[in-house]
Amino acid sequence: MALKRVIPGELVLSRAGRDKDRYFLVLKLGDPNFLYIADGQYRKVENLKRKKLKHLQLTGLVATEIRQILQMGKTPTNAQVIQALDNLRNLLEVGSDF
Numbered sequence: 001m002a003l004k005r006v007i008p009g010e011l012v013l014s015r016a017g018r019d020k021d022r023y024f025l026v027l028k029l030g031d032p033n034f035l036y037i038a039d040g041q042y043r044k045v046e047n048l049k050r051k052k053l054k055h056l057q058l059t060g061l062v063a064t065e066i067r068q069i070l071q072m073g074k075t076p077t078n079a080q081v082i083q084a085l086d087n088l089r090n091l092l093e094v095g096s097d098f
Contacts, residue, residue, distance in 0.1 A: 040077075
């Protein structure tokens, strides 16, 4: 499975493993089949989770502030990741009301 159009900073949902049904942000692209993700709370940015792409559901939502930090070659803080996740999850909840 080749890497789909995954964007650093994108919100993903884990579909397998201990972290199933948890949201994460993509912080780094790995091999064609792997992404490196974090949520800032249980999986910190200092210790990214390497996860197979096939075990993740892409949402298409991107945390622009995290994406900008990553494009500058910097690492976002755990607090920034947590805040971005909260904002994107709120967007998902509002979007599901339609």
